[in-house]
Amino acid sequence: MGEENTFYQEYEIFSKRTPNSAFQHQFSLLAPNEDMALIMAQENFMRREPVADIWIVNRKHLKRMNADEKRTLVRLENKEYRTTKGYGYLKKKWRQYEQEMLDEKEILSWGGERK
Amino acid sequence: MNSDGNLMDPEYKEAVISLLFQLADDDFLYSFRGSEWLGLAPHIEADIAFSSISQDSMGHAAMYYKLLEELGAGNADDLAHYRPAPERRNSILTERVNGQGYYMETPHFDWAYAVARSYFYTQAKKVRIDSLCESTYKPLSEVAVKMRMELYYHKLHWDTWFKQLLSSTDEAKKKMEDAIKLVIDDFGDVFSYGKQKQQIESFGLIGSEEELKAGWKENIEPLFASLQLKVPAIPDHPVKNGRIGEHTRDLEEGLSTLSEVCSADITAVW
């Protein structure tokens, strides 16, 4: 059964819908090598959507987290100092100076045309 | 040249129709044989990928039959399903069964033959489509441009299978070489234009048989060189020339399956 093991290697498939989208994970397939995985990827998982690019990654190249390691991902919810939630009081402050607050909506609109 | 059959020079129109039947019947039969592999490929993921190529090819056949319909040759579905073997213009390569014992309960479909046939067919299709993109018959050049987009994948797919099997085990190499021989034996009529050759070529509908053969050879030479194999020679005289209606029993059996349901009632709508 040795040779059957190397024929059935596990590949994770990632793709971009359009040239400007981010890569997203699709699914996994079995293939003997990368080139084979590549010629099977789109037809297996993306038959009904546009595809601009594909990444093939053999599972053995992925670093995964076990249950213990996943515990290192937990954080306390006491970090208002780095979110806008912590600065909501500014709205009232600026009113005293007859100014509006620069919130997320306002600041993200600055990339557009000058008003 | 537009598709208004009335304004077209009758000789030109006849040449266009003749060529279109060859192109349509080729893809139709190629796709039919490909679809027989559904559920039976040596690997499930590969089965799924192969199926897309069969679908694309059937789609190409449908486009050609539609052009024929627009020229008044008949209804596309009727042209695909009802024309008997002597009227078919496909290369015999595309009509051959997929393996031995085909007509028995559990036939032996040969993957080496599937890959070899598909590789050589796709390489030939590539040179033909590239040439058709310059066809003087505009409706045909337009569909060729569309088909060329899908051929990139077909070519990558079959090049990969062909190359990988031929550079693996001795057993695989032997099976592939045997399959290549079978394919080449039937390759003699692929680039032929049959009785209308002179008109088809002189009207600029597609490049000449000789040009295309040379282009095909040039395209596959690098791969064969890297595999340390000789590019096989296309037989000078085809064993049977499908372009003039010479076909095998394989085609007759295939056609009877293809028309089995609809010929039970040719007036019915399905």
Add this chain to the structure above:
Amino acid sequence: MTNANNTTEEKQLEQFMQRIEAGDKIEADDWMPDEYRMTLIKLISMHGMSEIMGALPEKEWVPKAPSLQRKLGIMAKVQDEMGHGQLLLRVTEDLMKPYGKNRADLMQDLFNGDLKFHNVFHMETKTWADAGIIGWLVDGAAIITQTDMLKASYGPYARALQRICAEEVFHAQHGESIILALSEGTEGQKSMVQEALDRWWQPLLMFFGPASKETTGSSKQDLTIKYKIRTKTNEEFRQIFFDKYIPRILSLGLKIPDPTFHFDKNGKLWMYEQPDWNEFKKIIKNQGPRSEARLNLRRQSYEYNSWVRDALSASTS
């Protein structure tokens, strides 16, 4: 086993069941009791292989399909079935990792008869109307069980089912399209549909499995419900199928081939004559009309072309 070990295992099981009750999703790397793993492997491998084997009766209709569009439609549908099989086998393969089994083992289990597939795919397909009935009613039946399991406790299965259910919508419409064309066609076409329905009626009833394990001696439904892989019983699924499809079947002028069939307003249940469950038992043991032939076909092709897998195993990257 020391007492300490027992408590740990018991505790894990207790926490696991709490997760299930809370509607948590279990993932491939999570701890799970053997019973849960085995239940999933049996269910999902059967589901996956049913898709793979189901491709064989349907693909017979690709060459015979009576128009270019119908040929394309069936090719696309069969491709989807193989695709569904692929997704489900991948989910199964990840579950089987602790047992050291892989795709090759699954294929062997199928050929040995250790891996079952749905009764409907053991049946003959005689006419073009069968292709329509399969797309319309067999896929319809599958949609009913599959949409329930979209909420399954096992994450990978639920996610695979999302992809699958999205494609089933096209299958249902493709099947309806065929049946409607026939129902609005010639007398020959209309009677073709009725004849096909007559033959498929019992297999459709049996698709959902027996109402209770007394009928055939075993039933997976208790375990799959306990672990929230599904929420309804076999009989509940069958009743929903009737709710959705009986009105449509009758609306086309078709007759249900069961003279006792009716809706009981009091119990709010569809009443029907039980299919032959002994026949079902035989079919599931690969003694159905086409079981042997299809398994042989699949096995032959797999073994005859094993040189392909051997060849490419030698050249890995």
